[in-house]
Amino acid sequence: MNLNTLAWRNLWRHKRRTLITASSIAFGVLLAVTFTGAGDYFYTRMIDAGANMGMGHITLAAPDFNRAPSSKKSLQRVTQLQQQLEKLPEVKDVMARIQGQGMFASAHKSVGGMFFAVDPKQENAESNLFIKAMVEGGMPRTADDKTIVLGVDLARKLKLTMGKKVVYTTTDKHGDIVSAIARVGGLFQTGSNEIDGSVALLPMHSVQKVLGYQQDEVSVLAVILHDQRHSHQLRDKMQNMTPFSQVEVLNWQQTQPDLAGMIAVDKSSNYISQLLIALLVAAGILNTMLMSVLERKREFGVMMALGLSPQSLFLLVMLESFWLAVLGLVIGVIVTTPWYLFMSQTGIDLSGAYGDGFSFGGVLLDTVFKIRLFKESIIAILIGLFSLALCAGAYPAWQAGRTPPVESLKAL
Amino acid sequence: MNFLKLAARNVVRNSHRSIVTIAAMAFACAMMIVFSALMEGVIAGSERNVVAMNTGDIQIHQQGYRDDPDIYKLIESSASLSETIRQAGFVASERLFAFGLMASDNSSSGAQLRGVDLFYESTVTDINQHLMEGHWLEEDDSHGVVIGKKLARLLDVSVGDELIFVGQTADGYMANDSFRVRGILKSIAAGIDNSGVLMSNTMLRELIVLPEGAHQIVLMRTDRQQDLTQVTEQVKTLVTQNLEVMNWRQLMPVISRFLETAQVQTLIMLLFTYIAVASIVLNAMLMSVFERIHEFGIMKAIGVRPWQIVRLVYAETFIQTLVASIAGLVLGACLTWYLQQYGLDMSSLADGMSFAGVALDPVWYAVLSINALLTPIAFLFVMAAIAVIYPAAKVALLRPIEAIHHQ
Numbered sequence: 001m002n003l004n005t006l007a008w009r010n011l012w013r014h015k016r017r018t019l020i021t022a023s024s025i026a027f028g029v030l031l032a033v034t035f036t037g038a039g040d041y042f043y044t045r046m047i048d049a050g051a052n053m054g055m056g057h058i059t060l061a062a063p064d065f066n067r068a069p070s071s072k073k074s075l076q077r078v079t080q081l082q083q084q085l086e087k088l089p090e091v092k093d094v095m096a097r098i099q100g101q102g103m104f105a106s107a108h109k110s111v112g113g114m115f116f117a118v119d120p121k122q123e124n125a126e127s128n129l130f131i132k133a134m135v136e137g138g139m140p141r142t143a144d145d146k147t148i149v150l151g152v153d154l155a156r157k158l159k160l161t162m163g164k165k166v167v168y169t170t171t172d173k174h175g176d177i178v179s180a181i182a183r184v185g186g187l188f189q190t191g192s193n194e195i196d197g198s199v200a201l202l203p204m205h206s207v208q209k210v211l212g213y214q215q216d217e218v219s220v221l222a223v224i225l226h227d228q229r230h231s232h233q234l235r236d237k238m239q240n241m242t243p244f245s246q247v248e249v250l251n252w253q254q255t256q257p258d259l260a261g262m263i264a265v266d267k268s269s270n271y272i273s274q275l276l277i278a279l280l281v282a283a284g285i286l287n288t289m290l291m292s293v294l295e296r297k298r299e300f301g302v303m304m305a306l307g308l309s310p311q312s313l314f315l316l317v318m319l320e321s322f323w324l325a326v327l328g329l330v331i332g333v334i335v336t337t338p339w340y341l342f343m344s345q346t347g348i349d350l351s352g353a354y355g356d357g358f359s360f361g362g363v364l365l366d367t368v369f370k371i372r373l374f375k376e377s378i379i380a381i382l383i384g385l386f387s388l389a390l391c392a393g394a395y396p397a398w399q400a401g402r403t404p405p406v407e408s409l410k411a412l
Numbered sequence: 413m414n415f416l417k418l419a420a421r422n423v424v425r426n427s428h429r430s431i432v433t434i435a436a437m438a439f440a441c442a443m444m445i446v447f448s449a450l451m452e453g454v455i456a457g458s459e460r461n462v463v464a465m466n467t468g469d470i471q472i473h474q475q476g477y478r479d480d481p482d483i484y485k486l487i488e489s490s491a492s493l494s495e496t497i498r499q500a501g502f503v504a505s506e507r508l509f510a511f512g513l514m515a516s517d518n519s520s521s522g523a524q525l526r527g528v529d530l531f532y533e534s535t536v537t538d539i540n541q542h543l544m545e546g547h548w549l550e551e552d553d554s555h556g557v558v559i560g561k562k563l564a565r566l567l568d569v570s571v572g573d574e575l576i577f578v579g580q581t582a583d584g585y586m587a588n589d590s591f592r593v594r595g596i597l598k599s600i601a602a603g604i605d606n607s608g609v610l611m612s613n614t615m616l617r618e619l620i621v622l623p624e625g626a627h628q629i630v631l632m633r634t635d636r637q638q639d640l641t642q643v644t645e646q647v648k649t650l651v652t653q654n655l656e657v658m659n660w661r662q663l664m665p666v667i668s669r670f671l672e673t674a675q676v677q678t679l680i681m682l683l684f685t686y687i688a689v690a691s692i693v694l695n696a697m698l699m700s701v702f703e704r705i706h707e708f709g710i711m712k713a714i715g716v717r718p719w720q721i722v723r724l725v726y727a728e729t730f731i732q733t734l735v736a737s738i739a740g741l742v743l744g745a746c747l748t749w750y751l752q753q754y755g756l757d758m759s760s761l762a763d764g765m766s767f768a769g770v771a772l773d774p775v776w777y778a779v780l781s782i783n784a785l786l787t788p789i790a791f792l793f794v795m796a797a798i799a800v801i802y803p804a805a806k807v808a809l810l811r812p813i814e815a816i817h818h819q
Contacts, residue, residue: 020691021691021695022689024688024691024695027691028688067566067568068519070564072518072519091662099517100519101515102520102521103511103512103520108482108577109483109511110511110512110715111511112513112523112524112607114521157480157481166492169513169578170519171515171520175518177513177515177520198522198606200672232415261761262773265638266763276685277684280436280688280692281688283692284688284691284692284695285693287429287433287436291428291696295703341688401810
């Protein structure tokens with residue numbers, strides 16, 4: 001008789017026990033999918049939102065700009081770099097931006113903050129969070145405009161409404177303090193007080209003139225990728241490409257260390273929790289298989305006496321663990337599929353508990369709890385499940401294989 | 413024969429199974445103790461970063477100041493008000509704020525100047541001990557400032573460097589002065605990290621020409637056990653002018669809610685883990701009961717009542733859970749003690765962490781509290797008791813004749 005068939009039938013000799021163990025495996029699968037899926041969804045959302053807040057998934061900047069930003073450190077001949085970047089298949093969008101610190105003053109008062117100078121032609125709502133968050137007016141029409149777009153809280157602090165004048169003051173290329181005037185042309189509201197109260201958008205050419213920059217001189221090139229998972233690998237690749245040898249290539253982990261830190265910590269605590277539950281499920285499998293082996297000592301003795309080798313007995317018990325895992329997986333998939341479909345499409349709205357949103361590592365987080373699984377995560381869960389089941393089955397299987405036939409026949 | 417003795421012998425009879433079951437329970441219990449203690453530590457740490465470093469328990473402002481921090485929205489006669497508050501048994505300190513541009517040799521950044529009372533501030537907050545580099549402000553130093561961590565990076569300055577400030581004075585002129593960086597703060601919260609410049613009250617008064625009043629009075633309970641809401645009400649009665657009095661939970665509702673729901677997160681984690689444990693207990697007891705159907709049949713035949721059998725099965729489970737919880741308690745307490753002393757260093761994972769604008773320390777310390785120790789144990793007993801209902805009921809309802817013939 002085939003060992004596989006035998007293993008399968010052995011499992012069904014104790015229906016109740018098998019089903020309870022299989023359900024605990026299924027429960028483990030459900031939790032793994034939920035935890036990993038929440039991570040995959042949530043981290044991607046955070047990383048993309050962070051990238052759309054100005055610096056992109058990958059950032060090209062002058063050396064040392066990221067450590068200590070200053071208008072003195074600029075990128076030159078940007079158009080050329082931009083063309084090079086757009087050739088890369090992973091790249092979705094490239095935007096030239098000037099990032100700077102400054103003070104914004106109205107007739108009433110002055111408030112410190114930061115600005116992004118953008119070229120309206122290059123920007124679109126998909127790669128720029130601020131366009132999406134616009135509540136009044138809009139982006140500057142051309143790069144030469146004298147328009148400024150403010151966060152709603154910043155505008156409120158300055159007591160400004162649409163069309164009013166603002167003086168912005170910053171340090172130029174030579175280290176001198178310079179000022180220029182602009183009119184409020186738009187207001188955005190991202191929902192994060194930190195951002196809405198301190199960020200302004202300005203048109204590119206006007207700022208270039210103020211800072212004493214050339215036409216194609218900016219502070220950063222923000223690169224948006226189709227898939228955030230490529231950022232690390234692509235950064236390494238770009239660092240070795242000749243057109244980018246003079247500049248610093250950074251990924252989002254470097255430009256947004258707070259976000260990267262929160263994600264790393266959250267990820268590791270997520271995986272530790274999963275490992276903990278996985279170990280408990282494995283202990284359940286171990287217990288079930290061990291009992292089932294110890295009960296069958298006599299049976300194994302007879303099988304050995306009939307000529308079955310210790311190796312085949314070991315294999316038999318391992319196959320039982322394997323089929324138990326398969327059964328658990330099938331139940332798990334049946335239970336998890338509707339849950340996953342619901343959670344990936346509708347999700348649970350937590351705004352009752354958390355309000356409209358809160359910031360996580362400096363990036364605004366929305367409060368709908370959803371899950372989404374990457375292909376790698378599915379593979380990781382499957383590998384995890386089967387390796388656990390087989391590890392847990394190894395000791396009972398070894399016990400089964402070492403039974404000396406005469407002893408165990410005498411036992412009962 | 414004593415039923416407890418019988419139960420204990422039954423547990424020892426199949427030592428393999430009992431050991432695996434007890435080990436799994438003990439392991440889960442220990443992990444949950446560590447997890448709860450660590451969560452409590454992180455919550456206490458974040459609360460400390462919010463309250464003891466920055467916000468204080470309660471803040472008093474002029475009406476509307478928080479929405480629109482205007483230099484003229486002062487608490488007048490703030491000195492006498494803070495004196496009244498101090499006499500009522502609180503610690504209190506006055507703060508002044510101003511905004512402007514701070515420039516170094518290389519770059520400039522918007523800054524929020526905070527004038528603190530050098531004598532009283534240290535009685536209210538621990539910010540003077542939260543420095544990454546350099547030292548805290550001193551009374552006789554007329555140019556010294558302490559600045560936020562990110563601001564130091566943005567301006568590319570370190571301790572000893574010079575900063576130039578440009579802003580407005582209260583009488584409408586340009587405020588202009590140079591300062592020396594004496595210290596750089598560790599991470600506290602987004603606002604202060606990105607733009608905070610701390611200096612003495614007297615220096616800021618001179619700079620912005622504001623001889624009297626303050627923008628904020630921050631105060632702290634001396635007895636941490638007092639109820640915050642009640643204390644807030646008590647402070648309101650002390651304030652005779654029309655001022656806004658708010659405690660930190662009202663000032664930072666998102667953080668406050670997060671810290672409250674963190675407890676719920678611990679419970680959810682506990683529930684998930686224990687469901688896995690329950691299935692192990694259920695299976696183990698089910699096996700143990702089914703092996704002994706024949707035996708239970710005989711027991712019933714000689715007159716043992718069903719409830720006595722239920723009691724026996726429960727006693728067996730109870731003994732295993734007790735052993736597991738003692739082992740779990742010892743292991744969990746040891747690990748927690750270690751994490752309380754040395755902490756769990758996350759700095760290799762993360763340079764900085766912030767949640768809802770509040771910085772988290774990269775080293776997490778556990779807090780060994782009765783709650784963190786006993787909740788996982790109490791839950792373990794409840795879970796085991798639920799898991800064993802089915803096996804116990806199964807044997808209690810056996811019919812003796814069929815059971816005796818069962819193989």
